[in-house]
Amino acid sequence: GSSGKFFVGGNWKANGTKESVSKLVSGLNSAQFPSEVDVIVAPTFIHLPYVVENIDSRYQVSAQNCWVGRAGAYTGEIAPEQLTDMSVPWVILGHSERRSLLEEGNDFVGAKAANALTHGLKVIACIGETLEQRETGHMYDVLEGQLKGVADNVVNWTDVVVAYEPVWAIGTGKVATPDQAQEVHAFIRKWLAEKVSQEVSAATRIIYGGSVNDQNAAELASKGDVDGFLVGGASLKADAFATICNARA
Numbered sequence: 001g002s003s004g005k006f007f008v009g010g011n012w013k014a015n016g017t018k019e020s021v022s023k024l025v026s027g028l029n030s031a032q033f034p035s036e037v038d039v040i041v042a043p044t045f046i047h048l049p050y051v052v053e054n055i056d057s058r059y060q061v062s063a064q065n066c067w068v069g070r071a072g073a074y075t076g077e078i079a080p081e082q083l084t085d086m087s088v089p090w091v092i093l094g095h096s097e098r099r100s101l102l103e104e105g106n107d108f109v110g111a112k113a114a115n116a117l118t119h120g121l122k123v124i125a126c127i128g129e130t131l132e133q134r135e136t137g138h139m140y141d142v143l144e145g146q147l148k149g150v151a152d153n154v155v156n157w158t159d160v161v162v163a164y165e166p167v168w169a170i171g172t173g174k175v176a177t178p179d180q181a182q183e184v185h186a187f188i189r190k191w192l193a194e195k196v197s198q199e200v201s202a203a204t205r206i207i208y209g210g211s212v213n214d215q216n217a218a219e220l221a222s223k224g225d226v227d228g229f230l231v232g233g234a235s236l237k238a239d240a241f242a243t244i245c246n247a248r249a
């Protein structure tokens with residue numbers, strides 16, 4: 001595992017109304033988890049100000065995306081400096097839903113990561129293979145291409161968390177086995193050691209995402225190279241999310 005704190009992120013995706021977000025924030029504010037865990041929640045852009053204002057300071061807030069450059073004439077986008085101005089310290093980049101539905105490529109995701117870091121954001125960089133890529137023996141090529149997109153652009157990895165999210169496990173209820181997760185996390189750590197540096201490999205948190213819930217989190221968390229989770233569906237339920245935050249006992 002890495003030398004960093006256990007890390008649990010909740011990706012709310014395009015979910016939530018004023019009412020449901022307010023209930024979720026109340027639930028999270030009463031949840032218990034150890035102080036040695038970094039817990040991040042990522043609401044939609046329009047819910048960010050409410051969550052920043054109302055969530056307990058034990059949580060850190062994240063956006064789910066940001067623009068690749070500075071603020072300016074980029075209709076519909078949100079720039080990193082606007083997030084930091086809103087006291088949002090984190091951003092999720094390269095989520096598989098954006099890679100597939102919006103055709104975000106490896107270089108674009110890498111450029112976004114570099115830009116976000118330059119403007120003082122911390123980055124959760126997502127990578128992961130599809131079932132077809134895994135079954136046809138292309139898994140490691142795909143992961144390597146995605147990692148290279150980040151590594152070619154990012155100079156300082158201090159504020160980067162890598163999220164391994166196999167596409168076939170996201171929102172499907174089909175979680176990777178603890179051994180499958182460990183195998184890929186170990187590959188990522190080795191790749192970082194060889195292609196970036198031993199220091200970055202040892203310090204970077206590699207978290208797993210894909211149908212993590214309150215029932216399966218503890219077993220996944222027992223694996224040496226699983227440094228935390230990125231959670232979709234189960235992050236919308238305060239109780240389940242709190243259980244996941246307690247997964248590394």
Ligand code: PEP
Nearest residue numbers: 170171209210211232233
């Ligand atoms: C995600 O989209 O980051 C995710 C892990 O989703 P879920 O937990 O719903 O599979």
